[in-house]
Amino acid sequence: METTPQMRLTTQRQIILEELAKVTSHPTANEVYDMVRKRLPRIGLGTVYRNLELMSDTGMILKLEVGGTQKRFDATVAPHYHIRCLSCGKVDDIDIPMMTDINSIAAEKSQYQILGHHIEFTGLCSDCSATEEEASVN
Ligand SMILES: [Zn+2]
């Protein structure tokens, strides 16, 4: 059976979504590319990148609003907060309730209709704070 470009695209997106859902590391486009390439050896970085952008535009995945130089992606689309290590740059989920109150506070203080907010916690992960302690002992 002949595969149409449309079908190919759908399969690619499905595999990207499956690979992204396997990890909780909030990978960059390059890291997603490395994971997807094991199953689709001929896929290009540009294709992975375009698919990630399209999937986040349509709400299939989340494009993270966190600091750092590279965009990161998340298969967990339900609203949740993130914490980023300032030393190694890793991003984890942080399990605290969404603060819906700050939307109404922001609405009171601005002329905007508030649609949402992003909070990024920053700190040192356990690996990095252990390394810092070692360094201060020596
Ligand atoms: Zn770290």
Ligand SMILES: [Zn+2]
């Ligand atoms: Zn997340």
